Amino acid sequence: MIIKNLEPRDYDKVIEYAIEGMNFRQYFDHELALRLYGRYFLYLELNKVTDAYAAYGENGEFLGTLLFDSKQGEKSYKKLWQVFYVTLFKFILKFFFGKSAGQYDQINKKMLASYLKKNHPDGEILLFAVNPQSKGSGVGTALLHYLEQEQPGKQIYLFTDSGCTYQFYDRRDFKRVEEEKILLEHANTKQELRCMLYSRTL
Known part of the structure; x- marks a missing residue:
């Protein structure tokens, strides 16, 4: 296995792995909407990262990626057109989903504010996406x-x-320091999620 910087040609694979690994399908009935959201999610995180590590098999097959934001680093993957895409898609999400569009982010902000009262982290893992077949x-x-x-x-x-x-983080010495429940409404259904913030010193 080889680990190096993520290449743009693998962005579509990252989207595919994120869709499956983060269960985005449960929120969208249409494949096009699902793919557009997956791209929005990737660009949202790429605009914040300082380091994007990717794993490749011996045959060059893309296996997964870890996107990391170091508070001291340069946002080396941020692109103007990605910023535009994210801005436009946020407007679309708000139009179609109303209040529920920002629920998840608000819960995360609440947990982060509590966490930062006692901690001064150096960075954040923004995305961890691995080929589902390689689990x-x-x-x-x-x-x-x-x-x-x-x-x-x-x-x-x-x-x-x-x-x-x-559970991957539970088994690798991460500590679950914050947890909140949220009720998401979509497609005339309601789903309860437990949102969590994990922390660890590397």
Whole structure:
């Protein structure tokens, strides 16, 4: 396995892995809307990252990525057209989903504010997406080890929820320091999620 910087040609794969790994399908009935949202999510995070690590197999196959925002680093993946896409899509989300569009973000902001009262983190894991077919093969662990080597001694945090594979962090010495419940309404259904903030010193 080779780990290096994420290449733009693999963005579509990142979107695909994020859709499956974060269960975005449960929020969208149409494939086009799902893909557009996946792209919005990726661009939203790319605009904030300082480091984008990617794992590749020996045959060059893209296996997964870890996007990290170091508070001291340069936003090296931020692009003007990505900012425009995110801004436009946020407007569309608000138009179609109303109040519920910002619920998730508000809960995360609340947890972060509580966390920051006692902590001064050095960075945040913004996205961790691995090929669903590679789960259990050590791709996620390898990416996390690479982050540890690149950012030794740094205190980091991340957001996740009960719709994702949060157990991965439980098994790797992350501490769940904040947790909130949220009721999301979509497609005439209601779904309860547990939103969580994890932290760890690398």
